[in-house]
Amino acid sequence: MSGRKAQENFMRTAVSVEEATHIVMDRVRLMDTEELCITQSIGRYLAVEIIASQPVPHFRRAGMDGYAVIAADTSSATIRNPITLNVVDNIPAGTTSSMTIRPGECARIMTGAVVPDGADAVIKYEMTEESAYGTDEQETCCVKGMVIPGENVSPIGIEIGSGELVLQAGVRIGPAEIALLAMFGIATVQVYQQPRVAILATGAELLDVHEPLQPGRIRNSNAYMVTAAVMDFGGIPVMLGRISDDVEKAKAIVMDAFAVYDVVVTIGGVSVGDHDIIYDLTKDWDGDLKFNKVLMRPGSPTTYGLWNDKPLFALSGNPAACYVGCRLFLRPALRGMMGAKLVPEPRMLATLSTAYLKSDRSTRFIRGVFSSEKGSLVATPIGYDMSSVTVSLRDANCLICLPGSPKGYEAGELVEVIPL
């Protein structure tokens, strides 16, 4: 059985990581949209563009606590030769003044308040001295320095004009975006739905998290890893347990999952072992198998296909391979389905700190740590890099991408990194 599979494995047509990514992204179908209250929209992607329905600010806004003045009145003011202005109004934020400031006059004004007509600048308290504030006498303000026209006044629309684009469709709603939605009075917003992702693990060795260890058996840690990854990427994970070793039964479970969920992820069973049933399942499947081998390590048997336009990501069972498959393919696919504009994201360039001299035809994604040193990024391989290892994933903050090379990579070479 595995001999036959091994033969077939040899003949599997490997695609490059770039081709595989292209194939996956080409088949991304947008989810339907839904209208959400903005507080529920955080982390989603906007389905519509947002146009400014008002200028910001929509009034001439004071930028300091002080006095609204006519700048020309202050032109000769110095500490030694202060000038005195009559205070004719007191304007807290949220109110408007009915006064028009005339030469020789000013109005007390607070940060964020509407600058009154006639005034063209605000002088901050620290440059003034007040007299008779809160008494019946004529209040005056002694100005000890000059301001220029426009000083400490935000003109109408300086931030954004009415009719201008505020947010593009496809942006992820985070703190800044939600602030803008609120600013424009948008209480509910049209976003893409989250894909619901079925997660199925294969392997008779798997125990669930609450089960005690048994000889030769391990806990199903990958299903939890994929769950976390799906949540992290914005989807809704649904752990469906384990697929049995019987291909027909497995097919039925996978098809049932497709009937309900938007994406199906299987874990393990894509290599050539006797019980690697996902390979068998996808090989004569009436779904559309797109690739079952990628020129990458870890994760070379990563498999992808479509069932009625819904994607199947059959990830390798080795934990690091499973992780890399999630990051490279599942993440952009889910984000694309949710309407993200920029997928896949650009990678960063970093200097490799230590040599990695293994030759390889495949692109290696090695676990690394990258940081900024003297203004440039430096990436250091963690070193404990087998596909079967989970622990070093904990220590990595990036995947260092090393495209296939006959001699490997020297310290000091520029390499791409994918932040995790």
Ligand SMILES: Nc1nc2c(c(=O)[nH]1)N[C@H]1C(S)=C(S)[C@@H](COP(=O)(O)OP(=O)(O)OC[C@H]3O[C@@H](n4cnc5c(N)ncnc54)[C@H](O)[C@@H]3O)O[C@H]1N2
């Ligand atoms: N003769 C060959 N053997 C293997 C080849 C090959 O080309 N020829 N490829 C190797 C590579 S590379 C990889 S990667 C793995 C892929 O294995 P599978 O995707 O078939 O995964 P399994 O056989 O099911 O499991 C592999 C490994 O991972 C553990 N595992 C599986 N599922 C889970 C889970 N949910 N949680 C935690 N750990 C899991 C499993 O116990 C195995 O140790 O094949 C190589 N073999």
Ligand code: MOO
């Ligand atoms: O393709 Mo596998 O994940 O290297 O060990």
Ligand SMILES: [Mg+2]
């Ligand atoms: Mg296997």
